[in-house]
Amino acid sequence: MTVAPQPEEAVSDKPWERIHELLAEEDSVGLTQLVESFTSEDDRRALSRLSNEDQARLVTLLHHDVAAELLESLPEEQAADILEDVSSEHAASIIEAMPEDAGVDLLQEMHPEDSAAVLAEMDDPVEADRLRTLASYAWDSAGGLMSDAFASVPDESTVGQVLQELSSGAEEYSDMDVQYVYTVAADGSLTGVLRLRDLVLTPPGRPVSSRMIRNPASVSVSEPLESLVKIFEEHSYIGLPVVDENGRLAGVVSAHAVQEAASDHLAEEYLVSQGIVGGEELRSMPLLTRCKRRLAWLTPNIALNLFSVTIIGMFESTLASAIVLAKFLPMVSDMSGCSGNQAVAVSIRELTLGLIRPADYWRIISKEGMLGMINGFVLGTLVGIIASFWGILSGGQFNPWLGLVIGSALAVNTILSVVLGGLIPLILKRMKADPALASSPILTTCTDMCGFFLVLSLAGRIIERLS
Amino acid sequence: MTVAPQPEEAVSDKPWERIHELLAEEDSVGLTQLVESFTSEDDRRALSRLSNEDQARLVTLLHHDVAAELLESLPEEQAADILEDVSSEHAASIIEAMPEDAGVDLLQEMHPEDSAAVLAEMDDPVEADRLRTLASYAWDSAGGLMSDAFASVPDESTVGQVLQELSSGAEEYSDMDVQYVYTVAADGSLTGVLRLRDLVLTPPGRPVSSRMIRNPASVSVSEPLESLVKIFEEHSYIGLPVVDENGRLAGVVSAHAVQEAASDHLAEEYLVSQGIVGGEELRSMPLLTRCKRRLAWLTPNIALNLFSVTIIGMFESTLASAIVLAKFLPMVSDMSGCSGNQAVAVSIRELTLGLIRPADYWRIISKEGMLGMINGFVLGTLVGIIASFWGILSGGQFNPWLGLVIGSALAVNTILSVVLGGLIPLILKRMKADPALASSPILTTCTDMCGFFLVLSLAGRIIERLS
Structure with a gap:
């Protein structure tokens, strides 16, 4: 057929x-x-x-x-x-x-x-x-990011010899964008760099040593991505020579390769922050691999959730006397979690940009504390008013005490959430853990526990007004 | 002093x-x-x-x-x-x-x-x-990303004139990395491109027209970032000439600038996904600006949460007869939300990589549906067992019916969450909304409503075994 x-x-x-x-x-x-x-x-x-x-x-x-x-x-x-x-x-x-x-x-x-x-x-x-x-070499080191597409010549050559070499190797060089030619000593160590446009304007008989820039900037094969990003941010290099442990020229790392790796790293960080362990999942991967990786993050979450179950259990009698509280518990948990996760994201971003260091606790506490007071007040007031009137909508009564309990618990919990959310990534970074992976579950556990505790303990004090 | x-x-x-x-x-x-x-x-x-x-x-x-x-x-x-x-x-x-x-x-x-x-x-x-x-020009278009650091010469020049021009403009060109020289017609329109290394090896008297590559690839000033990323991914250009509405050479967009913008875009998308409207917040910004931006995302969340409050309210009598259910509602909400957000993140990533298109609904439903069944079974079983035994830990009794209700509700809700989580970014993309911004709140609202409905309606059917 x-x-x-x-x-x-x-x-x-x-x-x-x-x-x-x-x-x-x-x-x-x-x-x-x-x-x-x-x-x-x-x-x-x-x-x-x-x-x-x-x-x-x-x-x-x-x-x-x-x-x-x-x-x-x-x-x-x-x-x-x-x-x-x-x-x-x-x-x-x-x-x-x-x-x-x-x-x-x-x-x-x-x-x-x-x-x-x-x-x-x-x-x-x-x-x-x-x-x-x-x-x-690690993929996120200069060794892992470098390319072997570069031209190098002995530092004893003449300009004419270099041009001849470039021209005879035209096919080999056609895949690369040659604009710098590196000069090496007899032992392969990097001694200088020549700019193609300087060569063009120099009489062919002159030695390259008269035109080369000596002791050029270079990085070691083990230079990590984070510091490469900074180097290329501070200087407008297109590429940098990479030398091995013995000072020999091993490759060239381009600004583009570094930027691309930084971009891959960000994409991974986003997936990790949403609970995709390892930072990569494509739906073309085998089903069981995908299941296992997602469960690896979800299963510990069960254990964390048990803390909240325990807190609610401690107040079972309060809840039984004012069942209306149960309606608002998930809302307090969701709103506080969202506020806290905003602060987590800003801290992770500021850490990446180098605007804060893991030790800058006080800055976070003051900046997030102020914001938490304002947002806590706004959100607490809104939700408090809604809770007060909710009874009327569902055929019951206006109850300002319910609004007071839910609203003030949310207000206080918002302050705690944003401060904690701001701090957790710094603490994890200091402990050499990955802030993107663990911040959100730890935050949610803390804010749920505090939120439920605040609602139910406040409610217990005025329980006769709620039932 | x-x-x-x-x-x-x-x-x-x-x-x-x-x-x-x-x-x-x-x-x-x-x-x-x-x-x-x-x-x-x-x-x-x-x-x-x-x-x-x-x-x-x-x-x-x-x-x-x-x-x-x-x-x-x-x-x-x-x-x-x-x-x-x-x-x-x-x-x-x-x-x-x-x-x-x-x-x-x-x-x-x-x-x-x-x-x-x-x-x-x-x-x-x-x-x-x-x-x-x-x-x-929009920052994320070729016009917004291009640089004016390029060399252009009339296409009627000789090779010698071009080299002379490069050499006399040495200071002007010293900031740029000249490796291509663009040729333009008398009206400024792009006609060709010359590689510096070709010029070097050509007799100075020859016209550049003999060496230039005619009709070179170029992009328009309005070319969007998304398609620039694809172009540079498919070809190994270092840079591309950018032409304005009239075909005149306006600038050069480099692979590096495109990669950098793509990276900025990813960083913004991460912040947006965590509820930072606009994709940028630094703690050095004025307090009220930060508060307003965060509240802009949190306030609509209050409205979405009211759907869950309503669902729980519908089952108030069930909850009153089996108060133990209230302990597990936030856990069902959290676990389902986490499962769904994993699927959201994978969809957003696959959309960015071009692995799925907004119309690929069936693929998502089958891939996430399969995964949901496995993960739902695992999580439902674990949480069901814990819920069955929870009574013993808190001085009560072993209750397999409670485990059955919580476990099976979580299992079914996990399937719904991952399928919805996978679909929502595609639907939003199709509606020209930003998947990163709105996916998570919409998902959480749906999964909370379904989760609470499942737990409470199942519980209602066997309420005498739970109270």
């Missing part, structure tokens, strides 16, 4: 259906043509629609150059998952077909056993060694 | 205290020296510690070049706030001392009346007109 060619719009609309058909026929050529016609967004959507087995079969059937391009266009985590399901031999030839830094990123993202197996299958053992070293 | 010079560590530790002293003496020279000695992180922390009046006084007392550098190192929103408090004349000279794109960013961030007043005070009316045009 042959399948009639699909009309253009059908391909761009639901490309994964066409992939299914071609996979069923193991039509390598057809798949390669189809995938080559995709834009990268098509790629990603189409791949997400395939089962994990089909993704692996697709990548196995494609020409390794096309497979490499396809995987490069996917989110790294998804590409690494697919590669793990492909034979090591196949995976090795795909990694070899990629630009070095893209390959390294995937190797870093794979399980260590899988990436070791892939490296062992590579044709060129020297290149495999090089990739192994590069993959050993 | 003269103040003794502060020891080094005191300056770096609490620079704002020293600024206070120098401000009191109106010591312009001292302030300039102190600020020049800061790193940009010091700047930001020090400025954050000053009152708004002191920030404006400091910027007024500093030499305008130093003030310009200081403001450039601050978050844009903070810098714009400070400039609004300075006289227009002063602000104009500071903006003039900045690189054009930094100045434009601040003008865009300021209130329209303030930026108009500043532009009116500028010395050079032609430059003011140019800045006015640039500031009129």
Whole structure:
């Protein structure tokens, strides 16, 4: 059976259906043509629609150059998952077909056993060694972010020799944006940098040493992302040379790569703050992996919630005498949680921007305390008025005492919530824990407990006016 | 009275205290020296510690070049706030001392009346007109992100003339990273692009038209950030020329500027998702501004919470007969909200990555529905067991019926929460609303209502076993 060619719009609309058909026929050529016609967004959507087995079969059937391009266009985590399901031999030839830094990123993202197996299958053992070293650097360090796309020349060359080298290596350099040429000593250590535009205007016979900038700024392979962001923020470098433990030039880290990593980090932080442990989930991942990761954050939350259950239990008789209170407990909990989470978010942002340090407790207490008093007053008054009149709406009576209890508990609890919400990220940061992950559950537990305690203990004092 | 010079560590530790002293003496020279000695992180922390009046006084007392550098190192929103408090004349000279794109960013961030007043005070009316045009582009469009730091030459030049132009304009070009030279026709329209490294290897007498790449890729000033991100993701351009409505070369947008804007956008989205309307709050902002912005999100939340109050009210008699249920209502609300927010975050991320489109409802329903069944079963079972045994811990009895009610309500509500959480961002996106801002409150309202309804209506059916 042959399948009639699909009309253009059908391909761009639901490309994964066409992939299914071609996979069923193991039509390598057809798949390669189809995938080559995709834009990268098509790629990603189409791949997400395939089962994990089909993704692996697709990548196995494609020409390794096309497979490499396809995987490069996917989110790294998804590409690494697919590669793990492909034979090591196949995976090795795909990694070899990629630009070095893209390959390294995937190797870093794979399980260590899988990436070791892939490296062992590579044709060129020297290149495999090089990739192994590069993959050993943390993804968020200069070593992990650097690229090997740079030009370096011995510092004893002449200008003419450098231009000759650049011109003869034109093909090799065509993928890179050469604007700086680095000069190295005989032992490979970085000695200077040449700007391409300076070379252009210098007589070819002059030694590069007469034009090079000596002792150029450089960073070590272990420089962390956080400090790279600061360096590129304070200087307008396009890129910086990276040197290894022995001072040898190892690569170049670009402002763009640093900015991209910072952006990835922010995206991860957002997901972590919403309870996605690890900072990455795509719906194309296996169901049980997704379940397990989400449960890893939800299950401890059960334990935290038991504190609130206990507090409410302590006041069971109060609640029994004034059942109307039970209606407003979830509202006090929700409103306080929201106020506190606003303060959490501002603290996390200010920590990232370097506007506050983990020790700046007093600043948070005063700034959030003031805000909490105003917002607590506004919210407490509004909710208090609503609670006072709520009885009338539900066929009962106007009860200002109920409004007083709910409103004042919410007002006080708002102050506590914003101060705590502001402080918790700083405390977690100081304890080297991840503020994005743990701030919100800890905050909610505290504010729920305080909120329920305030409502029910205040109510207990004037219980005869509420029942 | 003269103040003794502060020891080094005191300056770096609490620079704002020293600024206070120098401000009191109106010591312009001292302030300039102190600020020049800061790193940009010091700047930001020090400025954050000053009152708004002191920030404006400091910027007024500093030499305008130093003030310009200081403001450039601050978050844009903070810098714009400070400039609004300075006289227009002063602000104009500071903006003039900045690189054009930094100045434009601040003008865009300021209130329209303030930026108009500043532009009116500028010395050079032609430059003011140019800045006015640039500031009129949205910050997240190619026009708003482009820089004027590029080299362009008439397309009838010779290679030698171009090299001569680059060399004679060395000072002008020294701030930029020239690697492409754009060629324009007599009417200013973009006709081609020259790579610096190609020029270097071409005889000077040849016309540039023989080496230039014709009809180069370009984007319009109105190209939105979202599509710029995609373009730079699919191609490895370092920068792209930007043309205005008439096809004239207006600027160059770099991959780095696009990545930086995407990163700012993510940071804003995180704050918005936590209820910070507008996506930016720094604790250095005026107290009432901070209060108002936070309340703008909290106040509608009160209205949404009233739905849950109503649902609980409908079952007041059930609750009165089995007060133990009231203990577990906030837990059901919290756990369901957390599960749903995980799904919200994954949907927002997948929308950003282009992995799902607003119409992909069925995919979300099937993927989240499956996950909801598993997680709902796990969480429902755990919480059900705890609820069954809770009575024993608090001096009462083992009650499997309570566990059954709470556990099965949580299980069903978890399925609803994750499906709704997954769908709500898509629906909001389709309605052109901001998913980050509204998803969580809408989700919480729905899951609270459903959760309370499930617990209380199930309980009503077996009320004699619970009381």
